[in-house]
Amino acid sequence: MNGNAQSIPLQVGSLKNLPALPEASMRILAAVNTPDISIDKLTSILALSPGLVARLLGLANSAYFARGAVVSDLRTAIFQVLGLDLVKSLALGIVLNVQFDTSKCQQFDSERFWSESLLTAVSAQKLAVGRRQLQGFSSSTVYTGGLLLNIGMLALAFLLPDQLNSILVKCSASGLAVGEEIARQLGHSHHQLGYVLLNKWQLPTVYQSLLFNYGQLDFVGHERALLVLLRLSRQLSSNICSGTAIGQDVVDVACHELELSTEAIEKVIEWLGQNKQAVDSLAGIMGER
The missing domain is CATH 1.10.3210.10 (Hypothetical protein af1432)
Structure with a gap:
């Protein structure tokens, strides 16, 4: 990467007020950025945030995936519908979204x-x-x-x-x-x-x-x-x-x-x-x- 955080002149003083991530969110971000994490391990860490689990289940049952059968547990959602890579990406986006x-x-x-x-x-x-x-x-x-x-x-x-x-x-x-x-x-x-x-x-x-x-x-x-x-x-x-x-x-x-x-x-x-x-x-x- 060419440069670092200090090389951008942060004239927007409010940037110092960027929220810190809760511990559960930090663990989730670490998990989704672990290349070889297993579905079971990822599921257990995502479960630290019930709101995130509910959102992922909502995604698995959305019109985008159009499965027909209702998916009621996260492991099934990952294994049969969303896939490990997609869950990681969506979980990352959701975790960041809820901070703001x-x-x-x-x-x-x-x-x-x-x-x-x-x-x-x-x-x-x-x-x-x-x-x-x-x-x-x-x-x-x-x-x-x-x-x-x-x-x-x-x-x-x-x-x-x-x-x-x-x-x-x-x-x-x-x-x-x-x-x-x-x-x-x-x-x-x-x-x-x-x-x-x-x-x-x-x-x-x-x-x-x-x-x-x-x-x-x-x-x-x-x-x-x-x-x-x-x-x-x-x-x-x-x-x-x-x-x-x-x-x-x-x-x-x-x-x-x-x-x-x-x-x-x-x-x-x-x-x-x-x-x-x-x-x-x-x-x-x-x-x-």
Whole structure:
């Protein structure tokens, strides 16, 4: 990673008020970031948070998975429906989400936030299949990278609700890009702020690096291929959710560096459009407090 937490000029004084994680949440985060953890061990640690278990069971029974039969215990949900890698990623997102009460930021739509995050994660995971440039990253790392990409927005909605609210109102009326306006007003992007959060909570360095370097188009480190993929996936997600145009430059870079075809990208766009309603139902459960 190029740099460290101290290298970002933290003009946003409220960042010192980032909440500490409860002990149970710390144990859960450690478990989901243990590569070879067993289902039984993971289940026992996730059970430290009944609210998290209830949320995961809700996800297993949601329209997104459309199993038919009701799943009533977490081990079955992991083994038969969600899968170990997906549970790890979803548990990570849920644990982080519950730390932030975003209700004071009236314009912040938690369900839409998680819908776009999930669509980004799914897009990245689908596009990564068979890409030799991404062989150094597991499918769950790709998915989690997409899920955490905009986690700084949650922190802002919690720490600076009035300021973020005014930015969202202004951008809604003017058509300005929210991310660009955040960077203009605060002096750093929400990706950089997300990096500070992940750094404080000591999440794996791969996710810290993705956020720290997201805006550096000339970054040439180990995570470059994954950054290229996530930039494309983020645009696909925005296109599906709000009709935002997909930047041709982002597509061109991804097609060149990852050897992606436009047909592969079009297939993912088609899948996202067909499954958005189911993803929205998943996001509604993830965004609950």
